Amino acid sequence: MWAIVGLGLGYMTPTVVFDTFGMVSRDTNNVVPLAYLVALIVMMFTAISYGKMSGAIPSAGSAYTYVRESIHPNVGFMVGWTSLIDYVLLPMVNCLIIRSYLEALFPEIPGWIWVVIYCAVVTTVIYLTMRGTSNINMMLLVFSIVVMAVFVVMVIAQLAHASADGQSVPLVQPFFHDGVTLGAVLTGATIVCFSFIGFDAVTMYAEEAKTPKIMPRAILLTVIIGGAIFLIAAYFTQLRFPSSSVFPTEAIEDSTLPEIGLQVGGPVLQAVLTAAGFCATLASGLASHASVSRMLLVMGRNxxxxxxxxxxxxxxxxxxxxxxxxxGLISLLAAAFTLELIAAFINFGALIAFTFVNISVIAWFAIRRGMRKTPKDIFSYIVLPGIGMLLTGVLWANLHADALIGGVIWTAIGFVYLLVLTRGFRRKVAAFDENQPVTGFNKAIK
Known part of the structure; x- marks a missing residue:
């Protein structure tokens, strides 16, 4: 179970809390921890639904598989198609974050050069071998968390020193102060949902788990531990930086991690914190690049x-x-986009998937299996997933307008494509979950 939790936390990349801190602080009027708390509550309801479905359908494929089996194959296809935007854009996000790190360390070098170098290196590595990065996942995860802990200790020491000098440290301000609005908090929660993407990825290990019974606990623990890391880091960072105005505009748009490290601990902490973020992001980049390449392969083979x-x-x-x-070519577009916009596009697909997993619980347990006759069943299989569905729907409605427009267009293309594949719904649509076996592919991943 703990190995699966470690893989989930590594996929979530804990240091991303510093990357998005500036933009979330700006959009929420400086209550980043509150945005994470709202997102954590939403994710916990959804994690409970993922746990129930992974226990009922212990096979890889995540949201696509659950919706296909519990509702309808065509609906499953549309959820999978919408989620494909996450797979395709995640490598670009990692490239964009790496670009921002290197721009901060070497400001005299144009950012597009780093994008080209990163894409060339990662594409070449995966071109030669798709050997998984899980072998070093735990080491990178521990390194990142240790560095984040050192950062928190340094911030506490600085705040204590300021308090000793008579400067007030408002401990409640990161969660509430004058000028905070519900709409702004929901907007921030929508952005930080991007930080949680990856907890659902642990469902891909359902077939490798010693017993399917551990999957619900592993999923929930991944969300709770990851959320706690985000909350603690965001809280102390917000105490240290009560206003986003201290960050340069370009840092807010891309990544504030290097700037946070510089202002808290000078060039040394900046280098160490950036190294932690770099390692975690690079591992995530390799994994996401290989993952989407394999999913496209399965779609091609089918x-x-x-x-x-x-x-x-x-x-x-x-x-x-x-x-x-x-x-790799798609990832080159990282030279022209900001982290905020790409994260919003990814959240579109993720929130659609999360919403339909909650619906799948109702469809599978309450409708298909008739588990709706006792108060316990009604609460477990209708009320809880219903709340999760409504909460993810609220976040989805607060997405960036461009992401909503782009996501709807992508979904419409998928629907037209589904009509073509099924010849007007007259035949079944083929499966394309990422972990479906592919003949002749084993040598590449062993």
Whole structure:
């Protein structure tokens, strides 16, 4: 169970709380911890639903599989298609964060150069071998958390020194003060949902778990521990930086991590904190790049996408080279976008998936299995997932306008494509969950 929790936390990348701190502080009127608390509450309801579905359907595929089995294959396809935007854009986010780190350390070098170098290196590594990064995941996770703990201790020491000098430290202000509005907090919670993306990824290990019974606990623990890390880091960072105005505009748009490290501990902490973020982001980048390349391969092999291109495996490297290069080319767009906008696009797909997982609990347990006759069943399989569905829907409605427009367009394309694949719903749609076996691919990942 703890190995699965560690993989989930590593996928969540704990240092991302510093990357998005500036933009969330600006958008919430400086109550970042409150935004994380709201997001954590929403995610806990959804995590409970993921746990129930992973126990009922102990197979890989996550939201796509749950919706396909509990509601309908065509609805499952649409949820999977919408979630595909997360897979495709996550490598770009990692590239964008790495770019911001290197720009802060080497401001004289144009950012697009770092984007090109990063994409070339990561694409080449995965082109040659898709060996998983889980071997070093725990080491990188522990390193990141230790550095974050050192950061918190330094902030506490600085606040204590300020208090000794007669400067007041308002301990409640990071959660509430004059000028805070519910709409702003919900907007911030929508942004920081991006930080939690990854807790649902542990469902991909359902088939490898010693027993399916540990999956619900592993999912909930991943959310609670990850949320606690985010809350603690955000709280002390907000105490140290009560206003986002101390950060440069370009740092707020991309990543405030290097600036936070510099202002708290000078160049040394800036370098150490940036190194922690760099390692965690690079590991996440390798994993997400390989992950989407494999999912595109499965879609190609099942004729969901053109097989000749997306289903091709290089006979020498045993990797889906066309897909890997395509994802690398898409990641080059990190030179032209901000973290806030890309995170919003990713949250669109994630929140759709989260909403339908909550609906799947109602469909599978309350409707298909008739578990709605006792107060306990009604509470467990209708009320709890219903609350989770409503809460994720509220966050979805508060997404960035451009993300809503782009997400709706992407969903519409998927619907038209579904009509073509099923010939007007006259035949079944093919499966395309990421962990579906692919003949001839094993050598690439062993």
């Amino acid at each position: 004729n969901v996408l053109p097989k000749r291109f997306f289903g091709y495996i290089n006979p020498k490297t045993h990797t889906p080279t066309f897909n890997i290069v395509l994802v």
